[in-house]
Amino acid sequence: MTKARGPFRAAVLASGGGSNFQSLINHVASGDRTWSINLLVMNREQGAARRARSAGVPIHIIPTKGREVSEIAQETLRVLDDHAIDIVLLAGYLRCVPSEVTSRFSGRILNIHPALLPEFGGQGMYGMNVHRAVAESESTMIGATIHFVSELYDEGAILGQWRMSRRPEDSAEEIAAKVLKIEHRLYPAAVDHLCDALLADTTPERMVDVDVKDSFEEHHRKSSTSIELTEEIQ
Numbered sequence: 001m002t003k004a005r006g007p008f009r010a011a012v013l014a015s016g017g018g019s020n021f022q023s024l025i026n027h028v029a030s031g032d033r034t035w036s037i038n039l040l041v042m043n044r045e046q047g048a049a050r051r052a053r054s055a056g057v058p059i060h061i062i063p064t065k066g067r068e069v070s071e072i073a074q075e076t077l078r079v080l081d082d083h084a085i086d087i088v089l090l091a092g093y094l095r096c097v098p099s100e101v102t103s104r105f106s107g108r109i110l111n112i113h114p115a116l117l118p119e120f121g122g123q124g125m126y127g128m129n130v131h132r133a134v135a136e137s138e139s140t141m142i143g144a145t146i147h148f149v150s151e152l153y154d155e156g157a158i159l160g161q162w163r164m165s166r167r168p169e170d171s172a173e174e175i176a177a178k179v180l181k182i183e184h185r186l187y188p189a190a191v192d193h194l195c196d197a198l199l200a201d202t203t204p205e206r207m208v209d210v211d212v213k214d215s216f217e218e219h220h221r222k223s224s225t226s227i228e229l230t231e232e233i234q
């Protein structure tokens with residue numbers, strides 16, 4: 001699967017409304033990128049499909065209910081091959097990715113997790129479950145994590161994290177809203193970072209933890225990965 005030059009063709013695996021998927025679409029549309037979005041894969045029709053149609057991104061539905069994992073894996077690999085996909089991006093995807101897929105795309109499959117790993121990860125730690133766990137903890141930081149996808153939930157190597165201080169009075173809902181803004185900035189920048197490394201045929205360095213509010217823009221200037229900051233996180 002090694003490729004000498006971009007743009008790398010990306011498939012997004014998504015569930016739900018697809019706000020992270022939309023942030024990726026917007027980023028690709030905002031300028032010359034080393035990657036493009038060429039496919040949306042879902043297990044059933046949801047809001048992200050509407051976003052894909054608006055952007056002209058092909059959609060493939062892979063039902064999972066009542067099917068063997070091996071059958072799901074075969075269909076997933078077939079559709080990824082049919083669209084000549086180079087990288088796979090999970091965006092709120094709530095199904096376990098078959099090991100055949102993670103093995104084929106090792107080093108080229110990313111997930112975004114709405115908390116800081118490894119503390120707030122594992123099976124069942126998604127959506128409001130993870131934000132409630134953070135709210136009930138004594139952690140002084142909140143944030144999001146980009147990691148490579150492995151056969152185990154949230155245990156792949158971490159590519160980057162962005163953190164900000166947590167206010168003790170913040171509810172799970174308030175934490176969720178703040179972290180979502182971080183996710184929308186973090187994911188596109190991390191994909192840029194991965195693709196830059198793939199083009200250079202190098203292993204991507206871990207994107208150093210920073211405080212999003214104070215240091216996000218400076219960090220990206222230093223890492224040669226740019227993203228316009230348009231929202232203030234309070």
